[in-house]
Amino acid sequence: MDTPGSLSTALRRGTLEFCVLALMEQGEQYGVELVRRLGAERTLTTSEGTLYPLLARLRRAGWVETTWRESPNGPPRRYYALTQHGHQALRHFREEWTAFRDTVDRIVGTRAA
Amino acid sequence: MDTPGSLSTALRRGTLEFCVLALMEQGEQYGVELVRRLGAERTLTTSEGTLYPLLARLRRAGWVETTWRESPNGPPRRYYALTQHGHQALRHFREEWTAFRDTVDRIVGTRAA
DNA sequence: TGTTAGTACCTTGCGCCGCAAGGTACTATG
């Protein structure tokens, strides 16, 4: 609760999975690539120990489908693509997120100019 | 992860405590009053089972101090006020939050117009 | 005096999720 890194960790909760869905919206993604792309965002940086269980949950929820494809240099990759339910979940999140964001901005006084 | 209510629940994680700090910034608050004020915000509505452990953590972290005061109609109330560390923590959160918020907005495509 | 309703504080046990650490396996290179 007080270490600097753990603050962003707590913020990621409940948001990370939808950022992952949003990345998949742009096209099929595989695990290691997602870790790299999230790692490029300071506040979303995560590890495989977080991502793979998350992806498994998305599959169980029926929000993504996967297909194995060969890699040009390495073992095969499991590619993830959004299902209709996944698109729907993402749309729902966008509504919840904007409402939540606006409320927090108002209460803590960080409303965007 | 899929029930509508639990989405906001997950979002609250890591943010609620700073919303509480922000409310205290406006002046001393006591527990039940905080529950009421948070309850007025749909996306922040919470219960005493959440709030009191949270307040205990804030005390242990040295971010708040408390004083007992009598109530005009009922048992005494424990009033919470920010310490210097509390103000500092809130300032730090504001930076982290705006960075996090902007990143999420960009990735999920909810950037404010 | 007892009882009830209102107010206010707090605890217990559960479930979920992000994380560090560790593990398996495929491919190419020398």
Place this chain on the structure above:
DNA sequence: CATAGTACCTTGCGGCGCAAGGTACTAACA
């Protein structure tokens, strides 16, 4: 056939929001 690079996944832990339950003070009314 050993080593390095890539890619997948699991295990155990800690923290927090929550529902449910519990204690205690005050006032009103019988």
